[in-house]
Amino acid sequence: MAEEKSATLDMGVEVAGLRLPTPLIAASGTFGYGDEYREVADYECIGAISVKGLYLEPREGCPPPRIWETPSGMLNAIGLQEVGIRRFLAEKLPAVRELGKIVIANICGSSLEEYGELAKILDQAEGVSAIEVNISCPNVAEGGIEFGCDPDMAARATEVVRRGTRLPVIPKLSPSASDMAAVARRVAEAGADAVSLINTIPAMAVDVETRRPRLANVVGGLSGPAVRPIAVRMVWEVARGSRLPVIGMGGIANAEDALEFLLVGAAAVQIGTMNFVDPGVWRRTFDGLAAYCRRHEVAALRDLTGTMRSGTAG
Amino acid sequence: MTPSTEAAGPPAPSRADLPPRADQAATLVARNQLSPDAQLLRFESEGPLRVLPGQFAMVRVGGGGLLRRPYSYCDLLDDGAFTLLVKEVGVGTRALMNLPVGGEVSSLGPLGTTFDLPPPDLTPVIVAGGVGIAPFVLFCRRLAQSGRRGIVLLGGRRRPDLYLWDAFERFGMDVRVASEDGSAGHHGLVTALLDAALADAGRPFLYSCGPTGMLLRVAELATAAGVPHQVSIERRMGCGMGCCLGCVVWARPPSGGPEEYLRSCTEGPVFDAETIAWDRDPHPL
Ligand SMILES: Cc1cc2nc3c(=O)[nH]c(=O)nc-3n(C[C@H](O)[C@H](O)[C@H](O)COP(=O)(O)OP(=O)(O)OC[C@H]3O[C@@H](n4cnc5c(N)ncnc54)[C@H](O)[C@@H]3O)c2cc1C
Ligand SMILES: Cc1cc2nc3c(=O)[nH]c(=O)nc-3n(C[C@H](O)[C@H](O)[C@H](O)COP(=O)(O)O)c2cc1C
Ligand code: FES
Secondary structure, eight states: OHHHHHHHSBOOEEETTEEESSSEEEOTTSSTTSOTTTTTSOGGGOOEEEOSOBOSSOBOOOOSOOEEEETTEEEEOOOOOBOOHHHIIIIIHHHHHTTTOEEEEEEOOSSHHHHHHHHHHHHHOTTOOEEEEEOOOTTSSSSTHHHHHSHHHHHHHHHHHHHHOSSOEEEEOOTTSSOHHHHHHHHHHTTOSOEEEOOOEEEOOEETTTTEESSTTSOEEEESGGGHHHHHHHHHHHHHHOSSOEEEESSOOSHHHHHHHHHTTEEEEEEOHHHHHOTTHHHHHHHHHHHHHHHTTOSBGGGGTTOOOSSOOO | OOOOOSSOSSOOOOGGGSOOOEEEEEEEEEEEEEETTEEEEEEEESSOOOOOTTOEEEEEOTTSOSSOEEEEOOEEOTTSEEEEEEEOOSHHHHHHHHOOTTOEEEEEEEESOOOOOOOTTSEEEEEEEGGGGTHHHHHHHHHHHTTOOOEEEEEESSGGGSTTHHHHHHTTOEEEEEETTSSSSEESOGGGGHHHHHHHHSSEEEEEESOHHHHHHHHHHHHHHTOOEEEEOOOOOSOSSSSSOOSEEEEOOTTOSSOEEEETTTTOSEEEGGGBOTTTOOOOO
16 A cells, blocks of 8 residues: 555655655556546556647547557557547546546647647646646657757747646657757756656558558657667656756666666656556556665655666676 | 348447456466367456456467457356457467466456347347457357347358357357358358348348458448448557557447547447448558
């Protein structure tokens, strides 16, 4: 039980002004609107839920096939099929609020105005605790990754969201940016409270028999354990190169994976693809983190952030 | 033939009416090699299991790739055991087929929508091809338990592909088969048997599962004849839980409203065939 453990060991973290009871966050686009896994995942171990990306209007998404498995990973080109902000607030948010979880709204815009408009609407909504600004989706024609690759655009998107809301603002960075730490510094100046990374890495696969791409969209985003070492490196760079708190993700499957991100500087982590593989990942990771803290005589998990030592492992 | 003029069958059950879902360990207790590349696998799950016909499990097996793979529950036995009918196509199916007896998988289910029993005055006509045969074993068990009979049309390339033919006969079904090489029953496609079956049924209710070409043909005939038709669709799936949006089918939502991409793991895999936009969505896997 999360409560029992907290008597001796504090598993809570604070990031972007959010106090999370556990450092584990459900990654956007992999946990629906939040309550889909209630029968099979241990919600007690989940600190917050980042919901599927939202635009102002509903979106149909890419045609199928939309997913393909690759070695230790998967490609997806969903193209942000979603219900639109109004239906989210009216129909989806009440169900996830009943679970008593901290809800992070993940937003995407095809223009700066759209990002700003979404921020204003969410600011008025009850039950949303923070805004994750997706400036890194590889699967949409405009917006998304375009904003995330250019530090100026990333800063401008952050700025319009910042102006529209008092909620914590968390830009989600693209692994396609050539200098992610530079992007992080710019969004910090523009008012971001934290950054999250990484979104999926643009990638593709081809069926050599038919000589056709595996995905209808041709290019998709790679996620899962295959991206983890890249993601760890990026979190390390951003944590060193900017003062913003970092939420790390990319292929986390267990406590050891989560610890890598924490030690290189993440204050919290998200889990996406591996929840598909095993909804038991929440319990296992939470218990493993608690066991690690005890073994290493750490009283508060948050004290682990950024404690990677210099020199190499023996 | 006197086709039904009623639009469709009973309303699809809402999520609340479906059995509870769980991720359970299941142990392989028996294997039956049905053909060179297909097996019937019998598992015992660690806890209780309730399943409705047409539902599926997302199965994870060591060495079977990263993501779970979807399989229809083929049959549910009184002691809580279930069977899967598996045909080898890649790494996931191969790992299941090589799993030693006593080996464990984890099975997340039951997932998705169900084949509903037809209204009492209609006769079920089932059209199944390949591993699309799987969900109809449990369905016919339920039909038999409620004293119903129906016509089952099985299709495959060769005689060994007409899986579990005898099981359907044991449930008292009128089984008719077709093989592409002529080694059993009608020489050709199973859909060639459909007109006669619909006529014999009098007031038929169609159910289908199998290759896309077969489903399309059945849907065309059903629409032309005004026969209600439930179809199970197979799509690549990432999660089975409605969260990855990888499994979509372009169709009209059960609640009405315009067509959109519906999740075949959640709004399906069983759909009322007339809600599917076949012309927009005949897509390859
Ligand atoms: C609701 C549902 C019920 C199913 N029931 C059964 C069943 O009872 N028995 C059975 O043997 N198979 C069933 N399938 C198909 C089964 O899921 C696939 O054969 C399996 O996922 C392939 O995995 P693989 O690793 O062996 O092949 P992969 O290496 O992943 O792929 C090999 C080939 O199989 C195709 N494929 C991949 N995923 C699917 C899929 N979900 N459906 C169909 N083809 C796919 C690929 O396009 C590729 O051509 C069902 C699928 C669905 C969606
Ligand atoms: C199917 C799928 C859909 C996703 N949709 C979104 C999305 O809507 N918004 C977003 O910011 N990230 C989205 N992502 C990216 C994830 O949130 C996460 O950044 C990425 O998958 C890396 O983490 P993982 O390896 O743990 O999955 C999606 C990922 C997957 C696999
Ligand atoms: S398989 Fe993930 S939404 Fe259907």
